[in-house]
Amino acid sequence: MTGWRIVLLGLILLVPLGCRSGATAGPGGTGGVVIPGAPGEPSRVAADARAAAPDFQHTEADVRFMQGMIHHHAQAVAMTDLARTRAGDAVRRMAHRIELSQDDEIQIMQRWLRARGEAVPEVSAEHMHHMHHMSGDEASFMPGMLTHEQMMRLENASGREFDLLFLEYMIHHHEGALIMVAELFASEGAGYEVEIHDFARHVEADQAIEIRRMTAMLEELR
Amino acid sequence: MMEQTNDSPRRGRWTRRLAALPVMAVAGLVAAGCGGGSGGGAAATPAPTPVTPPAPYPDPVDPTDRTPNVVHDDDAVWSWDERDPRLFLEPGGQNAPQAAYGMELMANSPLPEGFGTNSDLAFAGNYAFVGNYNGYNIYDVSNPANPVLHVSVLCPGNQGDLSVHGNLLFKSVQAASARLDCGPQGVDGPVSPERFRGVRIFDISDIQNPTQVAAVQTCRGSHTHTLVTRPGDDANVYVYVSGTSGVRSGEELPGCVSDRDDPESSFFQIEVIRVPVAAPHEATVIRESRVFADAETGDIAGLRGLTRDGRPAQSPINACHDITTYPAIGYAGGACSGNGLLLDIRDPANPVRVHEVADANFAYWHSATFNNDGTTVIFTDEWGGGSSPRCRAIDPPEWGGNAIFDIVDGRMELRSYYKIPVPINPTCVAHNGSLVPVPGRDIKVQSWYEGGISIFDFTDSANPFEIAFFNRGPNTQGGGGFWSAYWYNGYVYGAELGRGLDILRLTPAEFLSANEIEAAMTVVMDEFNAQHQPRIEWPVTFVLARAHVDQLERAGVLSSGMVERLRTELASAEGASGNARSQAAERLTSTAGELAGATLAAPVHGTPEIANRQRELLVQAMRDLAGTLR
Incomplete structure (x- = not known):
């Protein structure tokens, strides 16, 4: 393997190993709080762990991501809804997995927004059902969203034709979600807050795996 | 990690037909030594794991007395013990x-x-x-x-x-x-x-x-x-x-x-x-x-x-x-x-x-x-x-x-x-x-x-x-x-x-x-460190042998007479002192030999292979214990 990187921080130990505690901060003691320094630096004792703990605020870009992704997920759920009566076994199972995942994620995103006092897009079953009747303008503001025409085409398909269309559209839809995640992390200060960081990375990992599966299924069908 | 949810399942129009899903693709060898990579993935499809809770519970809950958090309805795709x-x-x-x-x-x-x-x-x-x-x-x-x-x-x-x-x-x-x-x-x-x-x-x-x-x-x-x-x-x-x-x-x-x-x-x-x-x-x-x-x-x-x-x-x-x-x-x-x-x-x-x-x-x-x-x-x-x-x-x-x-x-x-x-x-x-x-x-x-x-x-x-x-x-x-x-x-x-x-x-x-x-x-x-797995080794102890006796008893592969005899001999060997130690060692060795040659009954739990392995471990433990007594 070429291009190994030797990454070493903490080149200089200011104090020899094993004889640091006496010379620097006092012992943490039972139940005490210690804050280490940079590599090689001594640790110090903190008076109040709460004051020294991080408290990252979420950003406007975080909120836009969560709100947008709720709509994005809602359309995916509307697509899986169509699969229930139209798809073959394999695609129906895939659709079921996507439905369970994205349903829960919608709730997670709603709770995240609610807990932070931000506007929460409500996605009722009714709303999901009518998701595909939204206008082209509404649909086009997020990557991967299907147009009204595409949704109608999916709704009117069945059997093998439906399976092919569903996989093709859902792969496109998932790829759009990956773009949204990439855009989130590219925004200044976004994606730092712990919960949204973990959530977005999970969406990314999950949907990338599903894209791989659906691509394989598509290959088989063709 | 996200916030927790206590939401109930809203629906589940998917029925239990979905419970037994096939394994789509298992195994494919890319590296050399790919013997029999035939089709890559024709692995056996195991049946879904049977749900066998450790019943009876000491105090099973009667679901007719109290309301469970989850009830078994048509949306469920698997079943469970409703007294859990x-x-x-x-x-x-x-x-x-x-x-x-x-x-x-x-x-x-x-x-x-x-x-x-x-x-x-x-x-x-x-x-x-x-x-x-x-x-x-x-x-x-x-x-x-x-x-x-x-x-x-x-x-x-x-x-x-x-x-x-x-x-x-x-x-x-x-x-x-x-x-x-x-x-x-x-x-x-x-x-x-x-x-x-x-x-x-x-x-x-x-x-x-x-x-x-x-x-x-x-x-x-x-x-x-x-x-x-x-x-x-x-x-x-x-x-x-x-x-x-x-x-x-x-x-x-x-x-x-x-x-x-x-x-x-x-x-x-x-x-x-x-x-x-x-x-x-x-x-x-x-x-x-x-x-x-x-x-x-x-x-x-x-x-x-x-x-x-x-x-x-x-x-x-x-x-x-x-x-x-x-x-x-x-x-x-x-x-x-x-x-x-x-x-x-x-x-x-x-x-x-x-x-x-x-x-x-x-x-x-x-x-x-x-x-x-x-x-x-x-x-x-x-x-x-x-x-x-x-x-x-x-x-x-x-x-x-x-x-x-x-x-x-x-x-x-x-x-x-x-x-x-x-x-x-x-x-x-x-x-x-x-x-x-x-x-x-x-x-x-x-x-x-x-x-x-x-x-x-x-x-x-x-x-x-x-x-x-x-x-x-x-x-x-x-x-x-x-x-x-x-x-x-x-x-x-x-x-x-x-x-x-x-x-x-x-x-x-x-x-x-x-x-x-x-x-x-x-x-x-x-x-x-759980992800840096160590090899577990058990010190030679009497409780090690007794654990294996319990396992063989549970599997139902030994006669009750043999189980009793093993327990009695282990207890007396553990308490032996002086000259009795070498006698206990002889008895343990002799019984271990007998156990090694015994025919095991068909197990009521586990497989014959598992019972046989536990028997081998018991024989070994008894011989090791005898060694410590001599």
Whole structure:
């Protein structure tokens, strides 16, 4: 393997190993709080762990991501809804997995927004059902969203034709979600807050795996 | 980690027809030695794991008296024991109601102030180290009934996967907000010399005052890490780094390449760090191992999931989530998002992929655990990422649980699935666990977030079953459930996300005898990291032999006369003194010989192979004991 990187921080130990505690901060003691320094630096004792703990605020870009992704997920759920009566076994199972995942994620995103006092897009079953009747303008503001025409085409398909269309559209839809995640992390200060960081990375990992599966299924069908 | 949910399943128009799903694609060998890769994936489809709770419970709940949290309706895709006490848990805070069988909570130490979500655990001597998104806490567990918070180390940067090796403690950091100097204020901008993402190394030789001695930066940070050692080489410890976050700018860390098509891409690799134990500040990344590479073409993005007929799928996997090394057998199990990998780690600096599996039932390959013999490996599926409910009545039992593989000639063959046998509506999915060292059996203790802790037997890898459990009601303050549950020197330690550190002990149950528990407690380790699996060895004790007698009695393979005789002889041998010792030794040796030649009846539990193996272990234990008496 070429291009190994030797990454070493903490080149200089200011104090020899094993004889640091006496010379620097006092012992943490039972139940005490210690804050280490940079590599090689001594640790110090903190008076109040709460004051020294991080408290990252979420950003406007975080909120836009969560709100947008709720709509994005809602359309995916509307697509899986169509699969229930139209798809073959394999695609129906895939659709079921996507439905369970994205349903829960919608709730997670709603709770995240609610807990932070931000506007929460409500996605009722009714709303999901009518998701595909939204206008082209509404649909086009997020990557991967299907147009009204595409949704109608999916709704009117069945059997093998439906399976092919569903996989093709859902792969496109998932790829759009990956773009949204990439855009989130590219925004200044976004994606730092712990919960949204973990959530977005999970969406990314999950949907990338599903894209791989659906691509394989598509290959088989063709 | 996200907030918890107590939402009920809203619907589930999918019926139980979906319960038995086929294994789409298992196994394909890319490396040389691909004997019989016929079609790649025609592995047997195991029947769904039978749901056999350890009945009868000491006090089964009558569902007609009390209202369970989940009822069996048409939406359910699997069935369970409706008397299971976990179904009736009411929500609560730190002291929420508990349900337990075969284990009990001895002590709890609440989350210290200033600390966020708890994560993974490591152990050394009398100390338990509990990882946290904001740092880690060190507990003195000399008295497991009374853990004492010894020192808290505040050094933010999630998720805080921990390992301990001698005087060194390792901690994983992936957060873009984490700082080299452990400060809480975060880092501004996409390029900063203050940012730290990678593996921190602390010196804990002064346990009162840990100090950071090195911080090894990696391109994607460290979601998890795993220690690796080479038997006979005490001078170095190696660290495999799994990074699942984005690639940082090459301006911040030279060499980082976020383009997936670049041959130098920072995707498609695990980093190998070598740490000289005597000079940890010299720790460096010595290799970016392309364990996903195609053996023939050399394409670094060479590992793909498999289609049903064994053909490679299109887009490749780019990272492992976690790796479990087992140096004594020379293998590691790589849980690598879309695949399970078997790695040859005999040269820790150069892990080599020898086999990989894919499974259509698995969403996210999360972690791995070997059995002690190294003949079986369990992979877990963190479907939903640990922030979603995945153990509901509407969630299929093959999804979001464990897949159990036998390792046959360096290849993994699927045998069964295991998932906790009770529906849970809050956040729940398979998570971290370790072996429980009951001799003669393969037993694992495992955390399931708000599904609690489950202990199951997988000695027969095709028929795993639960033998003990513990859970609390959902946390009304949010953030409950277990990240990790590991056995260490006699007890089960649970890292509860929001409720701190739990310590539990095993209690006798239908499938776990007092002797088996006591024999497990004879195994003492100096340190323990669940992902750096040690070979368990049992000291020669009388309770070891008695545990095997209990197992053979439970299997129903010996006559009751033989069982009584074994117990009597073991008891009298243990109490023998003076001249009686050599007589007892003679008797033990003679009976061991008789036992070795005896015909075993057909077992009522387990397989003939398992009973035979337990018999062999008993014979060996009796001969060893006789040796100590002479």
